[in-house]
Amino acid sequence: MNVQLLNKKEAIFESTLKLINEYGFHGTPMSQIAAHANVATGTIYHYFSSKDELILELFKYCREKTNEHIFDFKEDLPYKERFFYIWNRLVDYYIAHKETFWFIEQFYSSPYYELIKQKKTTYYGVDKMHLFFEEGIKSGILRNVSFYTLISIYIGSATSHVKMVTYGFCKMQAKGRAELIEIIWNGVKNQYQ
Numbered sequence: 001m002n003v004q005l006l007n008k009k010e011a012i013f014e015s016t017l018k019l020i021n022e023y024g025f026h027g028t029p030m031s032q033i034a035a036h037a038n039v040a041t042g043t044i045y046h047y048f049s050s051k052d053e054l055i056l057e058l059f060k061y062c063r064e065k066t067n068e069h070i071f072d073f074k075e076d077l078p079y080k081e082r083f084f085y086i087w088n089r090l091v092d093y094y095i096a097h098k099e100t101f102w103f104i105e106q107f108y109s110s111p112y113y114e115l116i117k118q119k120k121t122t123y124y125g126v127d128k129m130h131l132f133f134e135e136g137i138k139s140g141i142l143r144n145v146s147f148y149t150l151i152s153i154y155i156g157s158a159t160s161h162v163k164m165v166t167y168g169f170c171k172m173q174a175k176g177r178a179e180l181i182e183i184i185w186n187g188v189k190n191q192y193q
Contacts, residue, residue, distance in 0.1 A: 129155075
């Protein structure tokens with residue numbers, strides 16, 4: 001695919017993201033996306049057979065961009081440092097890319113999420129988190145608890161913190177974030193190591 005085509009597809013994604021955040025899934029027709037992205041409506045249908053497909057691909061795009069950011073580290077970092085790094089990078093990314101954050105939050109509360117679940121996909125990055133936690137458990141660094149328990153504590157606290165900052169309930173402070181991730185770490189680390 002040439003650069004110009006990639007730029008059009010990315011423009012469609014970015015416009016869809018912005019408009020869905022402003023008007024919701026159902027309040028954002030393809031014609032509005034096309035106008036905002038400065039492409040013909042037919043161009044959108046060249047890439048996506050339907051609005052549903054566009055939204056599912058946008059979810060994939062957002063998850064891939066997020067994961068590129070949070071998993072950008074040197075593999076030789078000690079596990080604890082990677083644990084802190086990934087969590088902080090996720091919080092930083094979502095605060096810097098609020099439209100992505102709110103789209104993903106909205107997506108998980110929508111019927112579109114059910115479509116992803118039916119595909120039995122790995123949710124575009126969940127496999128990386130699963131492997132990361134599995135490494136921690138197998139090496140004895142993390143407590144042997146379920147993936148869903150770990151992801152709820154780890155990602156749940158990150159998204160909750162992003163909401164608190166976004167809503168203005170708290171300011172983004174390094175000390176508070178450091179305390180929060182330390183509390184999470186102390187809760188999931190293997191106490192007998």
